[in-house]
Amino acid sequence: MRLKFEKRAEPSRFMLYATPVGAVLLTMLVGAIIFTAIGYNGFGAVYQVFIAPLALSYKWGDIAVKASPLILIGVGLAVGNRAAIWNIGAEGQYIVGALAGTGIGILTKDMHGPWILPLMLVAGMVGGAAWGAVPALLRNRFNVNEVLSSLMLTYVAVHLMNQLVTGPWKDPMGFSFPQTALITADQMLPILVPGTYVHLGIVITLIIAVALWFLMSRSLMGFQVRVVGSAPSAARHGGFSQKQTVWLVFLLSGALAGLAGIFEVTGPFQQMSLGFPQNYGFTAIIVAFLGRLNPLGVILAGIVLAITYVGGDLAQSVLQLPNASKGIFQALMLFFLLASDILIRYRVRLVGAPAPAAVPARSPAE
Amino acid sequence: MIKLNRRNFIGGAAAAASLPMMASKATAADPLKVGYIYVGPINDGGWNTAHEAGRQQMLKALGDKVQSQYVENVPEGPDAERVLRDLYNQGNRLLYATSFGFMDSAVKVAQAYPDVTVEMCTGFKPSSNNNLSNYNIRFHQARSIFGTMAAMLSKTGVGAYLGTYPVPEVISGINSFTIAARKVNPNWKTKIIWINTWFDPAKEADAARALIDQGADVMTQHTDSPAAVQVCESKGVPTFGQGSDQSQFGPTMCKSSSLDLWGAFYTQRTKAKVDGTWKPEDTYWGFKEGAIDIAPIVHVPDDVKAAGEKIKQGWIDGTYDCYAGPIKDQAGNIKIADGAHATDGDILGMNWLVEGVDGSLPS
Numbered sequence: 001m002r003l004k005f006e007k008r009a010e011p012s013r014f015m016l017y018a019t020p021v022g023a024v025l026l027t028m029l030v031g032a033i034i035f036t037a038i039g040y041n042g043f044g045a046v047y048q049v050f051i052a053p054l055a056l057s058y059k060w061g062d063i064a065v066k067a068s069p070l071i072l073i074g075v076g077l078a079v080g081n082r083a084a085i086w087n088i089g090a091e092g093q094y095i096v097g098a099l100a101g102t103g104i105g106i107l108t109k110d111m112h113g114p115w116i117l118p119l120m121l122v123a124g125m126v127g128g129a130a131w132g133a134v135p136a137l138l139r140n141r142f143n144v145n146e147v148l149s150s151l152m153l154t155y156v157a158v159h160l161m162n163q164l165v166t167g168p169w170k171d172p173m174g175f176s177f178p179q180t181a182l183i184t185a186d187q188m189l190p191i192l193v194p195g196t197y198v199h200l201g202i203v204i205t206l207i208i209a210v211a212l213w214f215l216m217s218r219s220l221m222g223f224q225v226r227v228v229g230s231a232p233s234a235a236r237h238g239g240f241s242q243k244q245t246v247w248l249v250f251l252l253s254g255a256l257a258g259l260a261g262i263f264e265v266t267g268p269f270q271q272m273s274l275g276f277p278q279n280y281g282f283t284a285i286i287v288a289f290l291g292r293l294n295p296l297g298v299i300l301a302g303i304v305l306a307i308t309y310v311g312g313d314l315a316q317s318v319l320q321l322p323n324a325s326k327g328i329f330q331a332l333m334l335f336f337l338l339a340s341d342i343l344i345r346y347r348v349r350l351v352g353a354p355a356p357a358a359v360p361a362r363s364p365a366e
Numbered sequence: 367m368i369k370l371n372r373r374n375f376i377g378g379a380a381a382a383a384s385l386p387m388m389a390s391k392a393t394a395a396d397p398l399k400v401g402y403i404y405v406g407p408i409n410d411g412g413w414n415t416a417h418e419a420g421r422q423q424m425l426k427a428l429g430d431k432v433q434s435q436y437v438e439n440v441p442e443g444p445d446a447e448r449v450l451r452d453l454y455n456q457g458n459r460l461l462y463a464t465s466f467g468f469m470d471s472a473v474k475v476a477q478a479y480p481d482v483t484v485e486m487c488t489g490f491k492p493s494s495n496n497n498l499s500n501y502n503i504r505f506h507q508a509r510s511i512f513g514t515m516a517a518m519l520s521k522t523g524v525g526a527y528l529g530t531y532p533v534p535e536v537i538s539g540i541n542s543f544t545i546a547a548r549k550v551n552p553n554w555k556t557k558i559i560w561i562n563t564w565f566d567p568a569k570e571a572d573a574a575r576a577l578i579d580q581g582a583d584v585m586t587q588h589t590d591s592p593a594a595v596q597v598c599e600s601k602g603v604p605t606f607g608q609g610s611d612q613s614q615f616g617p618t619m620c621k622s623s624s625l626d627l628w629g630a631f632y633t634q635r636t637k638a639k640v641d642g643t644w645k646p647e648d649t650y651w652g653f654k655e656g657a658i659d660i661a662p663i664v665h666v667p668d669d670v671k672a673a674g675e676k677i678k679q680g681w682i683d684g685t686y687d688c689y690a691g692p693i694k695d696q697a698g699n700i701k702i703a704d705g706a707h708a709t710d711g712d713i714l715g716m717n718w719l720v721e722g723v724d725g726s727l728p729s
Contacts, residue, residue, distance in 0.1 A: 058455070062448050162562045166532050167728035175490050175715035176534050177466060195478075197444060268444035274531065274562070275442030275467045313449050316437045317456060323407065323439040 005346040015344045020290055020297070023336035024050075024304060030336075031329050041319060048315035049329055053307045059314075061196035065268055067306035068202045069094070069260040073284035074291060074298040075209045076253030079216065082293050083229040085249045089135060089150030090257040091281025092157035093128040097258020098265045099161055100127025102180060102272045105187050105265070106169060116186045121262055128258015129251045131157060136250035140243045146250075158277060165272055179273035189267045201263035206299065208256065213295035225249070257281060286334050305330065398460060398640050400424075401453030402436040403446060405465035406565055412590035412609030413564065413626070414438065417464045417487075420628025427633040431640050442467025450475040454482055460639045462632070463487060466533070473498060483639050488535060490714065496646050501631060504652030505535055506542035506713065508624035508660050509586070510688040511677045512606040513546030515621060515663070516584040517554050518670045519604045524724075526557045526582035528573050528594050530564050532727045534716045536588045541720045542688040543586060546677065548722050557582050558725035567593035578603055595620050604666075611661035622674070623661040630656055650710055653681035689713065694721045 036042030101124035138144035171181040189199040216222035291297030312326025408418040463472040469489035476493035570593040587594040592615035598605035599616035607623030638644040651657030680686025689708035
């Protein structure tokens with residue numbers, strides 16, 4: 001008796017949506033077994049990482065704050081990945097967007113008015129889009145692989161940030177500490193729930209995600225992106241330009257990553273500091289795939305990842321679980337998701353099973 | 367080790383669900399709960415290991431009067447605030463935030479909860495609730511011992527200092543090292559590199575090799591891993607470790623290490639909170655108070671060892687100060703006048719390099 005993978009005539013829509021859920025459940029089960037096997041309270045660990053953040057109402061705000069940048073970057077990446085154009089450099093676009101917005105913040109620190117915050121947000125999008133434009137230009141003009149160029153530009157962005165924050169943008173009253181001055185009241189995102197960091201950016205993020213879902217499923221732009229990704233030659237015949245799509249993808253995902261960056265500055269961080277890059281741009285790649293490159297799925301996936309961050313810290317302080325446990329859970333999740341992808345295009349069948357003696361033999365009914 | 371059974375699981379779940387209530391039920395008879403957050407892993411062999419050792423010493427000293435929790439690898443920024451609030455919600459009423467990037471989070475938490483006490487390592491901002499103190503130790507003191515010995519061991523008159531970030535803590539160390547070395551050799555030069563990380567062994571090793579290739583024949587570093595010490599051992603370059611005794615990584619070439627000793631401070635401040643005598647006051651301890659020390663000086667000529675020990679004794683009895691004027695900056699301007707001494711504020715906000723440093727600050 002053995003298992004056989006059999007190609008499906010059409011990808012299974014059921015499996016497309018069932019496998020992410022299955023991956024999360026398998027992660028919880030296998031995580032509990034692993035941590036029990038090495039001597040921890042395995043089920044307690046799973047409870048703290050996945051359930052406790054949901055059970056404790058005062059953690060909901062934390063989840064929303066943590067999920068927001070993951071979702072905003074994730075929906076941008078989902079669009080690009082649909083077109084099979086790979087922006088690995090969202091982290092850099094996130095940083096440069098934050099820097100561009102912070103630059104406006106520093107220029108306007110002695111000014112007042114309701115126009116300052118919107119200007120910072122626009123600058124954030126422009127900054128992110130500009131950083132994303134570089135790999136797009138290199139790809140279209142010189143055929144440079146965008147995976148490498150966008151990834152490497154992330155490190156350039158980190159150094160640019162280090163240079164600004166330890167140098168000219170350093171808080172003049174800050175004892176030479178490498179961080180900018182706190183932003184002013186006119187530069188802060190409105191807080192929606194007093195006493196938390198639940199800010200207006202979270203609502204804007206959700207609106208953008210839903211709008212992108214609509215665009216991707218109902219508009220010509222969405223159709224173009226999907227056709228370029230799934231059938232490049234058909235796209236050429238249909239008159240859809242590959243180059244134009246590259247521009248669209250990088251400018252859009254860059255702008256959204258930049259917006260996420262400036263949301264973080266004007267929301268939770270309230271300044272730029274060396275600790276600003278939190279790898280949201282890389283984690284959002286997991287979020288995009290876990291959400292099946294569907295903007296609505298990305299919202300759910302962003303929330304799941306945010307729960308593991310918030311819960312990972314709880315597991316550490318409540319159960320004294322090692323910090324690495326958070327990473328183990330996140331890695332398990334991606335592993336199971338990628339492994340179970342095969343079920344979308346293939347079905348599993350038992351073949352050559354010798355009939356058990358007690359049961360009458362049956363031919364495999366298909 | 368915890369064995370899994372149903373009771374454990376339910377107990378853990380119930381404990382988590384009732385956390386906010388537990389916090390409010392604490393009474394004066396209960397042990398004080400003390401929370402720590404660390405920026406890196408507790409086994410980094412440097413900064414965080416030293417803080418964890420201090421926490422353990424405090425726990426041993428205060429016994430059943432306290433209970434303690436820690437969270438490691440906490441990112442600097444809003445995540446730190448979330449973790450601090452978690453610790454508060456689990457009943458911790460004394461919080462130690464052990465990295466300068468936690469400063470604004472620590473201040474916000476102190477201002478949000480009047481009944482919490484926060485000790486903020488290497489910070490400088492106060493809390494409007496008068497429930498936050500800043501603490502630091504005089505890292506630069508050990509550097510003048512190393513500078514003195516480095517200049518005596520060097521043949522080329524060029525040493526190297528592997529810098530992390532251009533923050534006052536690191537700058538004052540570079541300056542202290544250079545000033546002491548120039549007392550031995552007036553033509554001394556200290557080459558510096560900023561690697562913009564506290565912990566990245568590969569980058570630390572590369573930078574150490576680059577500094578040695580540029581002609582430095584003795585070096586020290588401000589990074590958290592032992593990578594630079596290992597490079598020096600393989601190249602036969604005398605070096606000095608930091609944070610904890612790193613001689614195991616450089617058995618012949620690591621001549622001594624600076625030791626951060628937080629235990630006495632943690633014990634004193636935690637006890638004050640238990641006794642109800644805690645007041646906000648910033649602490650800046652050094653050799654004299656036993657907050658900093660050096661590992662035994664090994665594998666150097668006797669006169670070098672004696673010179674190092676002499677500086678250490680000078681710090682302990684207050685007869686030595688590396689920042690006694692006149693001291694000039696790189697451009698030759700007098701920064702500390704003849705007869706004057708740098709104040710604590712000058713050292714904690716130092717943003718200029720002394721004459722003899724070969725390198726610059728980002729501007």
